[in-house]
Amino acid sequence: MSRTDRILASAEQHCREQGVRMTPQRRQVMMLLLTQSGPQSAYQLLDQFKTQYQSNAQPPTIYRALDFLVQQGLAHRLSSTNQYLACDHITCHHGHQGTVFLLCDDCGAVQETPMAGSAISELQQSINSLGFVTQQNPLLEVHGRCANCNVH
Amino acid sequence: MSRTDRILASAEQHCREQGVRMTPQRRQVMMLLLTQSGPQSAYQLLDQFKTQYQSNAQPPTIYRALDFLVQQGLAHRLSSTNQYLACDHITCHHGHQGTVFLLCDDCGAVQETPMAGSAISELQQSINSLGFVTQQNPLLEVHGRCANCNVH
DNA sequence: CCATTAAATGTTATGTTATAACATAACTTA
């Protein structure tokens, strides 16, 4: 069983547990995300979708699938770059209490890493102390240069 | 001296110290940001700019001014909503080692608050341990409901 | 199984956000 198949199987199980439907179209978009080396824009994904699955697809098709996948935590949206990627932790379900994305401005690679537990609680505490009630766990997008690009 | 005048004076001094130019146009956009109650989209600012300062202004005018102000740390861009606002800490120069924006999805208000020092160092440590070198201090956008909206 | 409802997809059009490219003007510095 390949890596993508394994992740896809986890994603399917997640959907069953949540009582939501992993339709063929959504699975196809998920597959596109999984087979990419890095984050992709919605229109890049649309182009690939048209090539691989359905030549006359329109933007709403992609945006709907992406919205679904993001809602289910199977994919993430990087708002600082308008890009989408598959969650890197679907099979290890550590949860997303706080997630940091390290975006390399040099090579475009993105690394997803869980926020340290103490950092999360520090944040939550300061947020709570202001009477603010969060509706989603925070995603932090940090720009810079990745380890690989720093060597070269 | 009014609040906006005081902030504007600080901003001007900042620019002098940095050897960059606070031109009339940039000052006007800064003024627009300062007189708003909340964050604004670039096109909202453009409309106001056209009304108040220059009726034939075009998008690049606003985007250039905003880019400048953001680069100088005098304004911030909220990438999750495509909005811009004046920095709330221009006069108190505490730095921006880490900043949290609490965005109320109910009333649209945004509260800018410094990230707790320990949370910042936790973050930095985990980022550094991956060999990643940041090029900007992290801005965290947290969505939810503000204290005021929670009461009602 | 069939009728009803709900969810998903198809389709057209348009709204919103942002930048490329090149011309001109204004400042800076020697």
Add this chain to the structure above:
DNA sequence: TAAGTTATGTTATAACATAACATTTAATGG
């Protein structure tokens, strides 16, 4: 004042995202 740099003016278009409505497919209950 000449040369170089920075900022602005202007036109056009690229890039990102959604509204609105029609149609199809799936789920539910008799």
